[in-house]
Amino acid sequence: MVSDRSRKIVREYEEQQKNAVAGMNASSDGSALAGKDAKEREEELKREIGEAETFFTLMRRLVRENKLAVFSAAVILLFILAAVFAPLLTPYSFSDMDLMNRLCAPSSAHLFGTDAAGRDILTRLLYGSRVSLLTGVVPTIMSMLGGALLGVIAGYLQGIVDAVIMRIADVVLAFPSMLLAMVIVYMLGDGLVNIFLTLALVNWASVARIVRAQTLALKETEYVEAARVIGVSRTRIMFRHLLPNCLPTLIVLFTLNVPSAILTESSLSFLGLGVQPPNASWGLMVNEGRQYLYNAPWVSLVPSIAIMLIVLAFNFLGDGLRDVLDPYQKK
Amino acid sequence: MVRNALQRLAQSVLVLLGCALLIFVMLRIIPGNPIAVLMGEHADNTVIERMTAELGLDQPVLVQFFRYIGGALRGDFGTSYSLGKPVSSLMASAFVHTLILALLAAVFAWLIGITSGIIAAVKKNSILDHLFMGASLLGVSMPVFMTAMLLQYFFAYRLKLFPIAGMDSFAAYILPAIALGWNSAGSVARLVRSTLLETLEENYIDTARAKGRGQVGVLVVHALRNAMLPVITMMAIQFSGLLSGAVITETVFSINGIGRLAVQAIAGRDIPLLQGTVLFSAAVVVIGNFIADSLYRVLDPRIRREA
Numbered sequence: 058m059v060s061d062r063s064r065k066i067v068r069e070y071e072e073q074q075k076n077a078v079a080g081m082n083a084s085s086d087g088s089a090l091a092g093k094d095a096k097e098r099e100e101e102l103k104r105e106i107g108e109a110e111t112f113f114t115l116m117r118r119l120v121r122e123n124k125l126a127v128f129s130a131a132v133i134l135l136f137i138l139a140a141v142f143a144p145l146l147t148p149y150s151f152s153d154m155d156l157m158n159r160l161c162a163p164s165s166a167h168l169f170g171t172d173a174a175g176r177d178i179l180t181r182l183l184y185g186s187r188v189s190l191l192t193g194v195v196p197t198i199m200s201m202l203g204g205a206l207l208g209v210i211a212g213y214l215q216g217i218v219d220a221v222i223m224r225i226a227d228v229v230l231a232f233p234s235m236l237l238a239m240v241i242v243y244m245l246g247d248g249l250v251n252i253f254l255t256l257a258l259v260n261w262a263s264v265a266r267i268v269r270a271q272t273l274a275l276k277e278t279e280y281v282e283a284a285r286v287i288g289v290s291r292t293r294i295m296f297r298h299l300l301p302n303c304l305p306t307l308i309v310l311f312t313l314n315v316p317s318a319i320l321t322e323s324s325l326s327f328l329g330l331g332v333q334p335p336n337a338s339w340g341l342m343v344n345e346g347r348q349y350l351y352n353a354p355w356v357s358l359v360p361s362i363a364i365m366l367i368v369l370a371f372n373f374l375g376d377g378l379r380d381v382l383d384p385y386q387k388k
Numbered sequence: 389m390v391r392n393a394l395q396r397l398a399q400s401v402l403v404l405l406g407c408a409l410l411i412f413v414m415l416r417i418i419p420g421n422p423i424a425v426l427m428g429e430h431a432d433n434t435v436i437e438r439m440t441a442e443l444g445l446d447q448p449v450l451v452q453f454f455r456y457i458g459g460a461l462r463g464d465f466g467t468s469y470s471l472g473k474p475v476s477s478l479m480a481s482a483f484v485h486t487l488i489l490a491l492l493a494a495v496f497a498w499l500i501g502i503t504s505g506i507i508a509a510v511k512k513n514s515i516l517d518h519l520f521m522g523a524s525l526l527g528v529s530m531p532v533f534m535t536a537m538l539l540q541y542f543f544a545y546r547l548k549l550f551p552i553a554g555m556d557s558f559a560a561y562i563l564p565a566i567a568l569g570w571n572s573a574g575s576v577a578r579l580v581r582s583t584l585l586e587t588l589e590e591n592y593i594d595t596a597r598a599k600g601r602g603q604v605g606v607l608v609v610h611a612l613r614n615a616m617l618p619v620i621t622m623m624a625i626q627f628s629g630l631l632s633g634a635v636i637t638e639t640v641f642s643i644n645g646i647g648r649l650a651v652q653a654i655a656g657r658d659i660p661l662l663q664g665t666v667l668f669s670a671a672v673v674v675i676g677n678f679i680a681d682s683l684y685r686v687l688d689p690r691i692r693r694e695a
Contacts, residue, residue, distance in 0.1 A: 228406035231674050235632035236650055236666045243654050243662065244414045320531055324636055327533045328651055343533060347640075350537055351545050361534035369529040 119381045126377025129370040136367055140190050143183035151176065151184040152335040160353040169359045172342070173349055178359050185337035185360065188249070189367070192322040192331075192338070193315040196256035201311055203257065204264025205303060209295050211265065212272025223269065226262035234259050238321055242330050252331055256318045264310060271303050305382040312375035316368040323364050339364050393682060400678045407670040408460070412453050415659050456663075465664040470656030475664035478649060483668070485555060486645035489637065490630045492565030497572035497626070502619075504573075505580025510607070512585065520577060527574030532633045536567035536640040553642040564641040568633045572626045579622055583615040590614075617688055624680030628673045 120127050139146065155175030163170040169178040211222040229237070238259050245251040275281060276299070284294050323340030325331035327347075332338035334345070339360040346356025423439045440446050443466075444455060459465065465475035504520040511517050543563055544552040551560040587593065588611055596610045635647030642648075646665050653661035 224402070224406065227403050228410055231403050231407050231670045231677075232666065233628045233631035233635075233669050233673060235635050236647075236669050239635070239650060239654060240411060240414055240662065240666055244418055316529070323531055324533065324632075327531075327636065328639060330654065340531075340533075343531075343537075347537070350541055354541055357537055358534075361531060361537070364531050365526075365529050365534060368531070369525065372525065372529055 115381050119377055123377035123380065126374050129373035129377070132366065132370040133374065136186055136370075137190060139183050140186040143180075143187065146183055147177065147180040149177035149180040151181050151337055160349060160356065162353070163355060170353070170355045172345060172356045173353075178342070178356065181337040181342055182339070182360060182363055185339045185342055186363070186367075188332055188336060188338040189319055189322065189340070189364070191249070192252055192256065193319040193367075193371075196253045196260065197311060197314045197318050199253065199257035200260040200314065201264055201307055204261040205268045205300060205307060207261070208265040208268025209272050209299050209303070212269040213276060213291065213295050213299060219269075222265065226265050229259070229262040230266075234321060235324060238325055239328075239330060242325060247331065247333050249332065249336075252322060252325070255325075256321055259321065260314055260318065264307075264314070267306065267310065268303050271306060272299050275299055275302055309375060309379045309382055312371055312378055316371040316375075319364065319368060319371075389685075392685075396678060396681060400674050404671055404674050405457070407674070408457060408667055409453060411663055411666055411670075412456060413449065415663055416449050416452070460667075465667075466660035468653075468658055468661040470652070470658040470661065475660050478661065479646065479664055479668055482644055482646045482649045482665075485643050486631075486634055486638070486647065488561055489564055489568060489634060489643060489645060490627075492561055493569035493572070493630055493633075494623075494626075495569075496566055497569035497576055500569075500573040501576025502580050505577040506584060506607070506612070508577065508581045509584035509588070517581075521581070524574035524577040527570050528578075530570065532567060532571065532636040533640060535570045536564065536637050539563045539567050540640065553640075555643050560641070561643075564637045564643060567640070568630060568637045571633065572629065575626070576619065576622065579619055580615065583618050584611060587611045587615040617684065620680055620684050620687065624677045627676040627680075631669045631672060 143151075153176070155171070158167070158171050158175040159173055161167050161171040161175075167177050167179065169182065171177055172181065207222050207226075211219040238255050241255040241258055242251065245254060281294060281298055284298055289298075322331055322338065323343065326338045326340030327344045329344060332341050334341065342360035343357045343364075346353065346358075346360075349356050423436050423443070423445065437446075444452060447455070456466070463476050465479070467473065468475050468478060471478060501524075504524070508517040508520045540552060540563060544550045550563050551557065554560050593606060593610055596606050601609070631647070634645055635650060637643070638645040638648040639651055646669060650662060650665040650669075652658070653665060
């Protein structure tokens with residue numbers, strides 16, 4: 058069955074090349090275009106047969122097809138660098154108050170102005186990006202690991218284990234995420250680690266659902282059947298054969314779940330339930346500036362824009378990666 | 389058909405029971421006696437014990453849970469610690485505000501989302517298409533509090549077109565509704581565009597065109613009806629998102645809805661109120677899912693025949 062399919066694709070590929078050569082001969086002015094098309098088509102066909110599916114070819118395709126995704130990746134990298142090198146980038150302290158310079162408008166001394174305690178907003182933005190990026194990435198890794206593990210177990214073992222795991226996931230997904238997060242934070246108390254746990258506990262269920270669905274499909278494939286027949290253990294099938302094949306989906310899910318975690322954290326902090334002062338997180342900064350919205354709108358606006366930019370960048374990157382990596386979610 | 393509906397109804401009830409159990413257990417794991425915490429350090433021990441017994445908090449968790457479910461079925465969600473009123477009556481008056489807000493937000497999201505989605509699909513790759521899709525991505529990426537505060541700053545504070553906050557008039561609900569519906573409008577627009585583009589490729593569209601249907605007729609009678617199906621499914625998913633967003637919008641615009649009640653419950657360490665509001669929100673989501681799912685089955689003849 059597989060060989061049939063690949064044979065057909067190879068035939069198509071050869072025909073395509075013939076056409077491309079003919080096209081090149083026919084019109085000399087369009088030859089460059091035709092050549093390029095043929096090359097792209099070649100890669101596309103190789104991909105379909107499963108040839109040349111290396112990480113680099115995939116990334117090359119991403120770079121060629123989706124400039125916006127590449128630009129977004131650069132923006133994200135920039136945010137990460139800014140977070141890492143925050144102390145080097147600013148002469149101010151993120152927590153020392155300067156009551157002589159409260160609510161200064163943006164100027165050359167304070168590029169984004171100062172907040173109600175006279176703290177430089179750019180500085181707090183840089184330090185806040187540490188917390189905000191961490192609350193985007195760490196809980197997402199946690200929820201992906203947990204969700205993927207539970208999803209693959211549920212999908213492969215099925216039966217009672219599947220029923221129990223998926224019913225719990227149903228229950229978690231029935232709550233509006235914000236309200237569930239509020240209850241979990243209330244239960245655990247604030248503090249960065251508890252925020253991580255909260256976001257992970259809110260987000261694992263959707264990951265589990267997707268991985269389970271994919272496991273159900275992969276389970277029926279011939280290579281898994283072959284592995285089963287030659288006596289590979291269930292654990293090994295799950296970890297060596299099923300999970301690695303879910304990896305493209307997981308990478309895409311990761312880039313799309315990070316921004317949603319950042320948004321949830323910033324909403325929690327905005328309500329005063331997340332990161333606590335004097336630590337800076339973007340959501341908390343928005344919250345602190347809320348009461349000065351009318352005379353010093355920049356205090357809330359600057360961190361809001363930062364949140365929007367990072368979320369936008371991750372969404373663009375996620376969309377681009379999905380087009381390249383994820384055959385399961387493509388129409 | 390009916391059997392299938394009953395099955396799904398039973399499933400919804402089970403999920404809701406699970407929600408109640410989860411919330412109940414989570415709020416009971418918290419160490420310390422909530423009554424002692426509420427009454428402060430100097431409270432008399434015998435008073436604390438009497439209060440605890442009165443509220444049934446000295447019973448095993450499972451007994452408390454079944455009592456709670458029994459009460460909830462009769463519309464009794466306990467008494468709020470911090471406000472001293474029955475949770476059910478607090479939620480009832482708050483729900484009216486959240487409902488108005490959520491419905492307005494949904495109407496806004498659907499009007500804007502569907503219109504711009506259709507225009508973007510029909511004029512594919514035009515400037516309008518790029519403009520709408522760019523705006524929708526921006527909409528999806530903006531945190532709710534940002535949209536809310538921007539609207540509040542410009543349209544209420546600067547231009548004085550709407551009240552800054554409160555619930556005194558219908559106009560007071562408009563800005564919060566837009567802020568709340570903004571994100572959904574973006575995702576609705578994207579979904580309408582992509583499903584409509586897909587539908588327009590179908591053979592029956594060509595058939596309709598060949599039979600002499602005009603552009604509008606093809607669009608409205610043939611394409612849109614089918615393209616709307618996934619959009620209906622999305623409605624249910626978005627309802628949950630709207631309730632999440634309502635927590636923020638209600639806080640920014642001082643609307644005493646369910647979300648704000650939940651925030652107040654946390655601030656007042658008010659477990660019955662928190663339990664009630666969160667469970668109520670989950671119930672709204674589960675019921676919304678059930679309705680959307682049923683609607684989908686009624687509207688899509690392919691599924692109808694299968695069932």
